[in-house]
Amino acid sequence: MRSPHARARFTVGDLGPLSRRLAAVLTAADVPSNGFGIYPDIKDQPVLADGQVRYRGEAVVALVGEREVVLAIGDEEVPITWMPEAPVVGIDAAMAADAPLVQADKPRNLLLEGGVRRGKVGEAFATCAAVAEGVFETAFVEHAYIEPEAGWAERVGDRIEIHVSTQTPYMDRDEVAIVMRLRPEAVRIVPTACGGGFGGKLDLSVQPLVAVAAWKLRQPVALVYTRPESMAASTKRHPARIAAKFGCDAEGRLLACEVTASFDTGAYASWGPTVANRVPVHAMGPYRVPNVRTWGDAYFTNAPPSGAFRGFGVPQAAIAHEALMDELADKLGVDRLEFRLRNALRVGDTTATGQTLAHSAGLAQCLEALQPHWRKAQDEIAAFNAAGGPKRRGVGVGCMWYGIGNTSMSNPSCMRVGLSPAGTLTLYSGAVDIGQGSNTIMTQIAADALGLPAAQFALVAGDTDLTADAGKTSASRQTFVSGMAAERAGRDLRGQILRLANAGPEAVLSLDCAKLTVRDGGEVRVIDLATAGPLMGEGTFDPPTTPLDTDGQGIPYATYAFAAQIAVVEVDLELGTVKVLRMVAAHDVGKAINPTLVEGQIEGGIAQGLGLALMEEYLPGRTENLHDYLIPTIGDVPEVECILIEDREPLGPSGAKGVGEPGLVPTAPAILGAVHHATGVRARRVPLLPHRLREAIVAAGKGT
């Protein structure tokens, strides 16, 4: 039973009558340690609310019993007395001097703030030939994975085993251990096939509830969120207000950048610190800017917790920086793509945090690959628009960069490859495949490193009892981090085999049942695994980073993905509707281990970026279903042409970086830039719903 109120105190009455119909009725008092959260020092979110609720949808009472009995109980039958209070809605209300506190220990409702400073921004602006600035706003966005949160738990002796749709089994294990006051080894997490995550399944959902219930009842307990429950209860993309200002010289070289990004982090901290830390590093865009002041802050409100959602704040920031690149280009009369090419970070450049990019910075290659498409689109569009009529077309370009892995924080991965005495070759991968294909590429990488075919591998994935910690499936890190660990594991096992066979590095391996054959030049050695095995190779990798100082100086990421996307749109000036006609996406992925899977991430990211730009806005209490909350359908996503650029990253497996989030980040900027090209309207708020665009067109005098 969840709170219908965004902010309220409550008391629970006599649960006796209800308890007699059910196996158990759980409240806050039943949770051994009633607090969880992503950060070790912020366990601010209760499993079950304790006397007060901070957002609509917060869990209050758990009804545990036979499915039909539980479903037959209405919310009104649970004896709760509510004392609703006026909620804090939006960051302006949160920042107000007399604002009620959402979290008692967070004065001013501030979660945290910080940023990057380099050079002298004020002086630099004074020398700029052109300056562009604007304030851009984004809303709550819902992950809308098609599989809602689901899982079940079973007590096995003194251990609790949880099968759950999750992106992060080891974090789940450790969090459940804290909640249950158990040693981590007493908790087993078995990830089920995950029907979509996008960052929304990085936080605890069903895990602590089924664990507490199964522990108490000593029988298996399952929980599947209904869709309205999933939408109300789960984390969201942070709404953002981004005030940005950029300046350049007469040749169009960027000189200064000032960005303040304020985020609505909702009722609980969740991934708020991650977003607020990542954005200042990225907010100047993938460009050389010698003078930078970027700042991020996050405020609590009585709204769903804002958490992790593909891009961690960078999609919002990119909307701002790309709009201003367009404005500066237009002011100077420079082609918008050319302007970006002039400023693109390249290998050898130093970023605003003082990091010199030694390798793998392929934005210029991406833009160059797009140039013919850009020119062709402009010609076609000019011809189309010349004909007049209520429809206008436009083309936009969006660029991005994205640091792979956690910001300035250790996020190691350990992978293992084993060969049993019976000749079974197994990859033990703790990396959860949430659809992006990590199961496939980890096998490819391990197979390549070991020197045996991928098809001979069995896979054990995700189970914390059987696999090592590969870190979370998030931050576009699995290919880079777990992939490198898998490569090292494969090489480790190969090394052991070559030593056993006394063979050299060029030896060719083959495996047939329990016989492992090693051919080295003319020599052939057969290893009988029944006597030699089991053999286990292990590899670990943790991307090298350094902490950032108070000016944001340091090495936040070991590598960055770069990309540029072009969007061609058609706007109906009279109705304000936007149809995206086609996208061309050029992504520097370092190395495409599996091109089809890389394209899948780009195409899927584009679909979510299109939704962010044009139709997705989560309104608590009003869009708790999939017909009021709109995600793109098959008829909304255009043809996408993918161009894969491979500027090799030496730290990555075969030179690979990551692409999961990069697919999404440039899309909304490209679409909004195209809308401006078509209509002269610069969108300052997303989603650009038809009524908003039409109002802007009319206000700009561009209506017919």
Added chain:
Amino acid sequence: MKVDFTLNGRSVAWAGSPITRLAAALRCDLGHTGTKVGCDAGDCGACTVLLDHRQVCACLVAMGQVAGRVVETVEGLVDGNGTLAALQTSFLAHGAAQCGICTPGMLMAAQELLRKTERPTRGETEDALGGVLCRCTGYGKIVDAVMNATASLLAAPPAGCAPGAGRRHRQACRLGEVRRRRHSR
């Protein structure tokens, strides 16, 4: 209530409350968990099955309406030997499934279409699959897979190749090649 009906070509007897949703009966009582439930409200199409050869959301069908009728689910696409249908092979070859939760719904919607039209146009494919939401793929590879579901019989990926070969990779999958990729549909 007892409900006798045909499920993937076999006679099945089910008993329970007639207002039970077909999706729940398939998953919870009949061991057919291939049909997925995304919303229970007809908004997402993940639970799409064929009822008397027409695609419907199984979450919107009362068991009381199923007696004597023909139900087909994703489990029925494989043949008696467990060999995948050409449509399923086409999905694999095109990389049309990522997390897979919408895939059964997409397959059944496509099955209705392909029985009527062997080489559907892009528009026909979109109309047929328009009621199934996908959050992972951006739909492009799904459309490719359905439009080429019969042609793909000619281009099954070679054994041992990671799924990623695609219909344009008639040769064995080679890791380590730089490739410019173009989609034209």
Added chain:
Amino acid sequence: MGVYLRPRRLEEALSALARPSAQPHAVLAGGTDFYPARVGRAIDEDVLDISGIDVLRGITGDAAGWRLGATTTWSELLEADLPPLFDGLKQAAREVGGRQIQNAGTLAGNICNASPAADGVPGLLALDAEVEIAGPASRRLPLRQFITGVRRTALAPRELVVAIHIPRPRHDAESAFLKLGARRYLVISIAMAAATLEFAEGRVAAARVAVGACSPVAERLPALETALIGASRDRLADRVDAAQLAPLAPIDDVRGSASYRRDAVVTLLRRLLASFAR
């Protein structure tokens, strides 16, 4: 658990409805509104499933007009051999939800659910539809009187809609439908418009125009209809004027603002009427 009845004969259904009971029966046909209203909870109401009653299905025509059985699905409508008079309603059928909803959802279900954004209502209003009701007394009611407000109809507790009647127009008639939404499929209208025009010698002899999702119930636009009489089929869009939208009462909601709806409807109507040009 409530009582579930699935009669094969209309008389049995009506008897069940006539029996005294604590709560009215929930009527079930295609399930496309019934189940979405009951997500995550046990269904313990008494249910009257009318999907097994043969006399409620099928489309027949005679000199007077057409009878669309209550449980006719959108797909059945699309597949029926009907004259251009029904092109608009067929277009609405193509844009209801997705194919799965079209295969299961019924015409009567759509009008009985009476959402302000019900896809079938503007087209049916433009066809001068009449609702045939069975109950203690049989009666017919024009559709514009049948739907009385947001999710409210004139149907009494013991009554069932059994058919929708479409009168045969006097002259050659054509119809069209336009739906405005924020995405391509599975979309609830921001606004929609339907028109049926009867032509004599290339000019409009009769006009019925209705707009949906812009008021509690879809509304005919009599001022526009009057303005269209006598117009040449190639010059219809010019006849549209914002003042004719007076019957509408659009609201601000998640899909759009009231002022946008008023503005967009003018565009929709002009384009709708322009589509009749040859």
